[in-house]
Each structure stands twice: as structure tokens, then as C-alpha cells.
Amino acid sequence: MAGRLTSIVDLERLRDEILAKRQGRRFISVSNGSDGRTRGSWEVIRAFVDEIEKQGLEKEVEVKSTGCHGFCQMEPIVLILPEGICYVQVKPEHVSEIISKTLIQNEIIEQFLYRDPVTGQGITHESEIPFYKGQARLVLGNNRFIDPWHIDDYIALGGYSALAKALDKMTPEQVLDEVKRANVRGRGGSGFPAGIKWETTRNAPEKIKYVIVNADEGDPGAYMDRGLLEGNPHGVLEGLIIGAYAIGVHEGFVYVRQEYPLATENVIHAIEQAEEYGLLGENILGSGFDFTVTVHRGAGAFVSGESSALMTAIEGKVGEPRPKYIHTSVKGIWERPSNLNNVETWANVPLAIGRSADWYNSIGTEGSKGTKIFSLVGKVKNTGLVEVPMGTSLRDIIYDVGGGIPNGRRFKAVQTGGPSGGCIPEQFLDTPVDFDQLTELGSMMGSGGMIVMDEDTCMVDVARYFLNFLSEESCGKCIPCREGLRQMLNILNRIIEANGKEGDIELLEELSEVVIDASLCALGGTAPNPVLTTIKYFRNEYEAHIKEKRCPAKVCKPLISYYIQPDKCQACLICLRNCPAGAIHGGKGLIHWIDQEKCTKCGVCLEVCPPRFDAVAKLSGEPVPPPLPETKVIRKRVAQ
Amino acid sequence: MKTVTLEIDGKKIEAKGGMTLLEAARELGIEIPTLCYQEQLAPYGACRLCSVEIIKGERSRVVAACVYPVEEGLIVKTDSPRVVSIRRMLIEFMLAVAPRTKVIEDLAARYGVEGTRFEAEANLCILCGLCVRYCAEVKKANAIGFVGRGISRQVAFLPEIASKTCMSCRECFSLCPTAKIPRETDGVCFLDLTVDDFLSRQSK
Numbered sequence A: 001m002a003g004r005l006t007s008i009v010d011l012e013r014l015r016d017e018i019l020a021k022r023q024g025r026r027f028i029s030v031s032n033g034s035d036g037r038t039r040g041s042w043e044v045i046r047a048f049v050d051e052i053e054k055q056g057l058e059k060e061v062e063v064k065s066t067g068c069h070g071f072c073q074m075e076p077i078v079l080i081l082p083e084g085i086c087y088v089q090v091k092p093e094h095v096s097e098i099i100s101k102t103l104i105q106n107e108i109i110e111q112f113l114y115r116d117p118v119t120g121q122g123i124t125h126e127s128e129i130p131f132y133k134g135q136a137r138l139v140l141g142n143n144r145f146i147d148p149w150h151i152d153d154y155i156a157l158g159g160y161s162a163l164a165k166a167l168d169k170m171t172p173e174q175v176l177d178e179v180k181r182a183n184v185r186g187r188g189g190s191g192f193p194a195g196i197k198w199e200t201t202r203n204a205p206e207k208i209k210y211v212i213v214n215a216d217e218g219d220p221g222a223y224m225d226r227g228l229l230e231g232n233p234h235g236v237l238e239g240l241i242i243g244a245y246a247i248g249v250h251e252g253f254v255y256v257r258q259e260y261p262l263a264t265e266n267v268i269h270a271i272e273q274a275e276e277y278g279l280l281g282e283n284i285l286g287s288g289f290d291f292t293v294t295v296h297r298g299a300g301a302f303v304s305g306e307s308s309a310l311m312t313a314i315e316g317k318v319g320e321p322r323p324k325y326i327h328t329s330v331k332g333i334w335e336r337p338s339n340l341n342n343v344e345t346w347a348n349v350p351l352a353i354g355r356s357a358d359w360y361n362s363i364g365t366e367g368s369k370g371t372k373i374f375s376l377v378g379k380v381k382n383t384g385l386v387e388v389p390m391g392t393s394l395r396d397i398i399y400d401v402g403g404g405i406p407n408g409r410r411f412k413a414v415q416t417g418g419p420s421g422g423c424i425p426e427q428f429l430d431t432p433v434d435f436d437q438l439t440e441l442g443s444m445m446g447s448g449g450m451i452v453m454d455e456d457t458c459m460v461d462v463a464r465y466f467l468n469f470l471s472e473e474s475c476g477k478c479i480p481c482r483e484g485l486r487q488m489l490n491i492l493n494r495i496i497e498a499n500g501k502e503g504d505i506e507l508l509e510e511l512s513e514v515v516i517d518a519s520l521c522a523l524g525g526t527a528p529n530p531v532l533t534t535i536k537y538f539r540n541e542y543e544a545h546i547k548e549k550r551c552p553a554k555v556c557k558p559l560i561s562y563y564i565q566p567d568k569c570q571a572c573l574i575c576l577r578n579c580p581a582g583a584i585h586g587g588k589g590l591i592h593w594i595d596q597e598k599c600t601k602c603g604v605c606l607e608v609c610p611p612r613f614d615a616v617a618k619l620s621g622e623p624v625p626p627p628l629p630e631t632k633v634i635r636k637r638v639a640q
Numbered sequence B: 001m002k003t004v005t006l007e008i009d010g011k012k013i014e015a016k017g018g019m020t021l022l023e024a025a026r027e028l029g030i031e032i033p034t035l036c037y038q039e040q041l042a043p044y045g046a047c048r049l050c051s052v053e054i055i056k057g058e059r060s061r062v063v064a065a066c067v068y069p070v071e072e073g074l075i076v077k078t079d080s081p082r083v084v085s086i087r088r089m090l091i092e093f094m095l096a097v098a099p100r101t102k103v104i105e106d107l108a109a110r111y112g113v114e115g116t117r118f119e120a121e122a123n124l125c126i127l128c129g130l131c132v133r134y135c136a137e138v139k140k141a142n143a144i145g146f147v148g149r150g151i152s153r154q155v156a157f158l159p160e161i162a163s164k165t166c167m168s169c170r171e172c173f174s175l176c177p178t179a180k181i182p183r184e185t186d187g188v189c190f191l192d193l194t195v196d197d198f199l200s201r202q203s204k
């Protein structure tokens, strides 16, 4: 630690010192975020530290425990710098070989490389891996080079120089104008222009105001904000301090959800280090500007990420949305002007200020600038955190970065925008992804959730899944949202349970309209999206469920039956022995059949039936043929 | 505060700044239905029965009149088709939760709602929060509160406080629009019932 920096010159000098010390050194960067740790990354780091000590390489090589590199399913990932050699799914027992071969003898170990799924070739450098190649990791990319507990790592990358520039060379108004000109739009939900929101808070008459980082991230399966806050907390803090300077605020909050202990720990530690360096606290970098930050832990409800609910929670009350129509940027925490932005929004600020609004504007589309981080999950080969320029097509994200759909299945839809986003079908795969285009399709950017679905997905079931989540996660205060979602869920359940009625689709549409129009907050205001988009793009699936009692994807249990095809059954007894419900009749030499009354539709018979027999079929919307008469059930096994 | 001029259902009104649309409409004699609104309590905006349509320039949207403040030049429609269909739907929801209750049947009659297409547990509570808010804001007792969220949200007495204060107060009884609280806790048997008794009834 270098102690307190009292000027911009101090900061520059420190940076030079850090870089000088690093001359000629090599780094082993190990992705050690929440996800990596569940896959054994700590053990890999310990093994590296021990081995380096054993070999006496401490002077030449340094191990870095970093945040998430994005390619979660390949973790633990080991990146050797400066060469950029990348080893995936590394285990502690691989470590001594990596040191002796790659670090000492500069030899690549084929076996640990990422393999191209198409060519089967090992890929040596991270930058050549298809998952990374299609990305532009302007924000998330720094994670690889930073140990979040070492502020020096961030400073070495040029960290806090945007803040220095703002404090030294720009007035608050100029900073505000630059952010407005860069058109940094909110990454947490609505895509609202950050500069305009900042200006509202800045212009509000009260003296005491606040800035807040929204790290509540309640979307199931999304972890962009966790990745950033865990991996590069200083990047978020730098944005926050710049914002505070522009708005004229001296107090800030980071609202982190309870379920993110590592992110909380890392941001608290980062705040302490920034304070020691004089980058937070009084008279920041000798500029005369004061700013402090407090971390607040969220109670863990999805709805508490909504702006007014979040502010109520910071006040120490139950985090429920407020009925007020005066915006929180004018009357927020304790009725004082409070500017709330998402983690990723704040992390974009140092880019726009440090480089320039013009540079920032050179990336993205007409209305959406810069990059966006997505959490790419579902039926896609490569899952993880993906950062691409705004305007990248869905197809490029899913097929180039994501590697396409696994197991030879067909793409069906992609759900964007979190639980209240929408499902986008194949015909729109070439849509450039930005705030406005997604909204036009009836979905939204939201905070960047992206769930890929294949042909084995039932869209009615998908709608029900999200609606169920929202009906449980809303606060339950206002009648249209609570009762409306309850009734919509009831209807979806009955459609899935083979009790759908003529008119149910129209009733869902009618209910959606009321829920959207009349709800108190944006949770209700967007909750019907998954239903409306699936009706819009997959209406025939709803109709099949209701009119034909058929689930086209053969997912909805009450609408499917398992059936053993007598002409294919080889009476091998495997399904019969495995059926947990004892629903399969037959015996040695006797063709098997399923007692539909007893069958629980668990699908075990289909799974265990040897593929060369392929005798078990799923039926939907058609009657199950009765078992063969007694005399016909005897069969000799065909010779194999 | 300075006054602002706006138009409600075609009638111009000069209203004091800071007033709500509901208050301004009442001054004009326009009756907007309400359920969770109570003059002595802070606006809560939960029943949405007071939904009205506002038009600003090209844009129109639905807001809750009991919370929305008057604005210069605003055009307000308290009875537009969009608003009426929202209210009719809300009434259908409430008929499912609280059937055969006067307040809701009166509303249904006013809006020509003949029945409900929906089913729900008919537990009488529409979660207007009048009891909870009255107990907290006026009595400062906090003997009754909300538990759970989403479709599981409920009102419940808090045993430690309720057992000490509720017996002698009962002021929320007359506020309950569906009379759930008096029906389940009072009447001839109330004096024989302990707070624990009605708590156990509630959780049924």
C-alpha cells in the first residue's frame, strides 16, 4: 500500500512505480469468482502458490486470484500473461506440469487447452477462443487482470485516471455534459439516459442528496452485476465517485443483495482501500471534493431492486415500492434527491469520461451506445457472461459466442430481459440487440438476462414459469398485480392441466392489459410480457393445449403419455425394472406395456430404453393404444 | 403553494399545488371510487380503484388519483372506457376474494359487473391495508401487520402486541370494508375469544 494520495501527480507516480515493479514479470491469472470457487479455483490457486515457492520463482511469477472471466462452464480458467495462454478446467494436480513446462520451458500443454468443438483442435490463446472472439469486453475484460483485493492492480490498468481527469480538468457541469453526450443508458432495466437522471438530481433544490449503486440483481440466472462487483469493485466505485462529483453529492450507498457475500466482501474491502489512498473520503486527490460510501445489504426479494422499494429498504423499512409519482431522483431516500444506477451503468462511466464521449459513441447503435453484458444461459453450448457491442445480432450472440444449440436440437426462442422480459422467436434472430429493438419486439433489455430455448421447450410452460416467479416475488400490495397475476397463473395452470377453455387466450390478454395499465410499480407494469410475447409468437401452442389437449413440445405432464410401441419392444425388462411407480407390465418374452393409471410420467422408461430399441414414445393429443390381447404378447427376442 | 389549472372530465379547475387528483375531482363534485383511501391516513395506492386516465400532450396513461398530484395543463378523464374496464376487472377480482360483501356488491352494481369469472380463496381480505395503516399511523400500536409477499401476502395480528392492545381498542373494526375483522373476531363471541383464537382462525 502506498498511503494517501494527495494529488493527481501522486496517483500518476504510484502508477509508474507499480508498472516499473512489474517489468518482465509473468502473471498467472486464475478466475476465482463465486462460480469458479464452486469448481475448485481456490485449490488451484493454492497449488500454484505452493509450487512457485517450491521452485523459487516468486520474483519472476505472480499468481492472481481474479474475478470471473466470463466463460463459467470452463472454470477454473488459468490465463498466463502477458502471452495470453489459456488453460481451461484446470485441476490442482495439473499445476506443477503447467509451471515446469509452460512457465519454465515455454511449452504449450495440448491437453489443458480449450478444444474447438467443431475442429477438435486445441486453442492456445484466449483471444482465439470463439466464445471470446465475438466479444468486446470493455467493461468485464479488466476482471482478468485484477485481484479485487488489490487496488494497485486496478491502478496499473489506468484505474482512477478518469476520476483524476474529471476532478482536475473538468467542472461538474462538463462531466455531466460528457455523460449526456455519450448517451450512457441505464443497464439495470429501463435504459433511461444516465446523464438526464443525474441532471434531475443535480438540479433538485435540497442540499443533501445521494447516489446509489443498485446491486440487487434478483433475476434468476443472471449474474452480470455480481461478476462486475466481485471482480472489479473499483471500476464501479470510480464511476460512482465521478457521478457524485458531477451531481454534487457527498454520500453514496451500494445496495448489494444478501445472497452475494463475496461481492459484498470485495466491495467493502475496495472502499477501505480507496479511503486509505484518498480516493474516497475528504478532499479526494487534493481536489477539495468529499465523498463517502456505505454498503447496505438487501433483504433478498426480487421486488426490492425496484428503485423506490430499494430506497425504502435503505431507510430501514420493508422494501416495498412506494405509490408516489414524484421520481426518486427528486425525492428518494428520506425524501431527498437520490440518483440510482445499476452496477454496470456505473462501470461504464469511467470509459465515457476517461476516453471521451466521442469514443464511446463510436461503439453501438444510433440509440444505444457502448457494450452490454449478457448472462447467456439455457440451451446453448457456451454459457457465461458475454459482453458485446450494442447492436450485435441475437444470432451472433447465440451462434458465434454461444456456439449454437447443443445436441443437434433446433433453436426455438430466446428470452431476454429477466423474468418480465419476452420470448423472441427464430424469425427475429437477426435483430440487432439494443434497448429500442428489443422493446419493439415486445421484450426488453432488462438487466441482460438471455435464456436460449430449443425445440423441446413448451412456450406455455415457459410463460407459466416466469409468471409463477413474479406472482411470488411481487410485494403483493396492489390489487391488479397481485390478483391479476394470481388469475393469470390460474389460467395458465389450467391450460397446462388439460382444462383450458375456449376464450382463455383472450382472457389472458384482457388481464394483461389491466395488470400493465393499473399496477403500482414496474413489476406489475411488465409482468405480463412473457405471456403476451408467447401468445404473440406461439399462439398455435396455446391453441393446441386448449383445443386439442396437446402439448406440441411434449413437456406438459398432464398432456402427455408414455407408450411402449409393441412392434419395437424387445421385452428386455430394463424399463420394467426401473419404473419407480411399478406401472409397467410384462415379463421375460412378454411385450411390455404401461398402465396409464399408475404412470406418474417421470420419463424414466424413455431414458433407460436402449437407443437401439427406441421403443418408448411420448404421445400428446392422441389416445394411447390399448395393450395387445393376451395371446399376442409373447415374442422371441430378435437376435442382436 | 401556487395554484395550477387543469381539466377534469371537461371541467376546468384551479387547484392548490400539492393536491391530489382525487381531492381536486371531489371539489368539482366528481366522484371517483376509492377503497384503500382514507383521509386521515397517508395515501397508499394499492386498490387502484381510483385509476384515472391522464393526458399530457400526445401521451396518455393511467394513474392512481389518490396519489397523483395536480399538474398545470393536465387533462384528466375519470370515467373513460379504459378506466372503466380496469375498474370492472378489479371488481371481478374482489368479488372472488370477498363475495357477498356490501361495499363490493355496491361497486359491482355501479359498474354493471354481474359476477366474476375468477376463483380465489374467498377469505374476505382484499389487503387494502386500512387496519394495518390505521393501527400504525393513528394508534401507533402496530398490533396488526402484513406477512408474506406476492400472492401469499396476508394480514395478521402480532400476538404479543395484539393481546395487550386490541381488546380495548377495536377501532379498526369499522374501517374494514369487507367486515372481515369484526366478523371473525367480534360479535357475540368476541369477548370469549382470545387474540390467540383469532390468530389461529386467520391462519386457517
Ligand SMILES: Cc1cc2nc3c(=O)[nH]c(=O)nc-3n(C[C@H](O)[C@H](O)[C@H](O)COP(=O)(O)O)c2cc1C
Residues within 6 Å of the ligand: A185, A186, A187, A188, A189, A190, A191, A192, A194, A214, A215, A216, A217, A218, A219, A302, A303, A304, A305, A306, A307, A308, A340, A341, A342, A343, A345, A346, A447, A521, A522, A523
Ligand atoms: C421489480 C423490479 C426489480 C428491479 N431489480 C433491479 C435490480 O436488481 N438491479 C437493477 O439495477 N435494477 C433493477 N430494477 C430497475 C430499477 O428500478 C432502476 O430502474 C435501475 O436500478 C436504475 O438504474 P439504471 O438507470 O442504471 O438502469 C428493477 C425494477 C423493477 C421494477
Ligand code: SF4
Residues within 6 Å of the ligand: A303, A321, A474, A475, A476, A477, A478, A479, A481, A482, A519, A520, A521, A522, A523, A524, A525
Ligand atoms: S405492481 Fe406488484 S410489486 Fe409493484 S406495488 Fe403492485 S403488487 Fe407490489
Ligand code: FES
Residues within 6 Å of the ligand: B033, B034, B035, B036, B037, B044, B045, B046, B047, B048, B049, B050, B051, B064, B065, B066, B067
Ligand atoms: S383509493 Fe387510490 S389506490 Fe386505492
